[in-house]
Amino acid sequence: MVDTVQSVTQTPLLDAYNSQDLLQHHYKMLLIRRFEEKVNEMYTVAKIGGYCHLNIGEEASIVGGFGALQPDDYVFAGYREHGHALARGLDPKAVMAELFGKETGVAHGRGGSMHLFDAGLRFMGGYAIVGGHLPIAVGAAMAINYRGSSEAVACFLGEGATNTGAFHESVNVAKLWQLPIVFIVLNNQYEMGTPVAKTSAVPEQYKKGATYGVQGERVDGMDVLAVLEATKSALDHARAQKDPLILELMAYRFRGHSVIDPARYRSSEELESWMRRDPVLLFRQRLLEKGILTEEGVEAAEKEVQELVDACVAYADASPFPDVSTLFDYLYVEEGQS
Numbered sequence: 001m002v003d004t005v006q007s008v009t010q011t012p013l014l015d016a017y018n019s020q021d022l023l024q025h026h027y028k029m030l031l032i033r034r035f036e037e038k039v040n041e042m043y044t045v046a047k048i049g050g051y052c053h054l055n056i057g058e059e060a061s062i063v064g065g066f067g068a069l070q071p072d073d074y075v076f077a078g079y080r081e082h083g084h085a086l087a088r089g090l091d092p093k094a095v096m097a098e099l100f101g102k103e104t105g106v107a108h109g110r111g112g113s114m115h116l117f118d119a120g121l122r123f124m125g126g127y128a129i130v131g132g133h134l135p136i137a138v139g140a141a142m143a144i145n146y147r148g149s150s151e152a153v154a155c156f157l158g159e160g161a162t163n164t165g166a167f168h169e170s171v172n173v174a175k176l177w178q179l180p181i182v183f184i185v186l187n188n189q190y191e192m193g194t195p196v197a198k199t200s201a202v203p204e205q206y207k208k209g210a211t212y213g214v215q216g217e218r219v220d221g222m223d224v225l226a227v228l229e230a231t232k233s234a235l236d237h238a239r240a241q242k243d244p245l246i247l248e249l250m251a252y253r254f255r256g257h258s259v260i261d262p263a264r265y266r267s268s269e270e271l272e273s274w275m276r277r278d279p280v281l282l283f284r285q286r287l288l289e290k291g292i293l294t295e296e297g298v299e300a301a302e303k304e305v306q307e308l309v310d311a312c313v314a315y316a317d318a319s320p321f322p323d324v325s326t327l328f329d330y331l332y333v334e335e336g337q338s
Helices: 019-044 059-067 082-088 092-099 134-147 159-163 165-176 205-212 224-241 268-275 279-289 295-318
Strands: 074-077 123-126 153-158 181-187 215-220 245-250
Touching (some): 019 059, 019 082, 019 092, 019 279, 059 279, 074 082, 074 134, 082 092, 092 295, 123 134, 134 153, 134 165, 134 181, 159 165, 159 181, 159 205, 165 205, 181 205, 181 224, 215 224
Parallel strands (some): 181 245, 215 245
């Protein structure tokens, strides 16, 4: 694995990809952006309650990472997982309904923003406890080895989770037992409101696996193709060699830690600097320059996405809340079920 950040000039050439795949990457990033903007709007009018964390600014890391997954791979994510769910192919209407707390949501309204789930797509959930999902992801990788099958596990986490004991225990066990798992650290520069350098003695998160013999790589998380290439290589390695890896995706969240965070701990200059590298707009510009996307195509994509997002809100609004009589449903497996 490479031990440096991939720069923009090292990004894979567009010519190496199918045009339809490139357009699909653009569409998915655009969908996540507009969906999250609408989620923010719905939160402000009290359609969505509880905690809510947006992926705005992180779209390239998400779409690139999920673009490398096989359908039978297992995926685990933290609590900032709306974009992850959409990239994995969960129904956007059902995702919005879950945020609204409705019965038609992906977790029947029981999970909300931080607990999206779809077993059929092997999207094994968002988890609200920082680092809490890492041991579970390692368990899934252990099950793969136990069955003798060929899947891999992608475990998405934030940089703050690398300071938890669960991270170090999970990385250690993954290497000790030679498990097919890739720990994908989305480093958005801040652990809530604190810069990474003030919380981690080793700011380079990908180096934290060295103690356990786990290789790592730092990647430009604002470049969807750089992320796609790095993630595919890591998953192929983990799958074939039964060997864990750590990827650190350097990205930036354009909004606060949650929708109620004004993010006053960041300077306007810093935010503007990162926003000049808006992953959606930069990738769109590359496609336009190569003639893969046209201005008419941009307008069509924007219209299609906006109509879909509006339909998601209408669907969620019209859906019923769970009936009180079902309060204890889905808590335990009934006897005789598996």
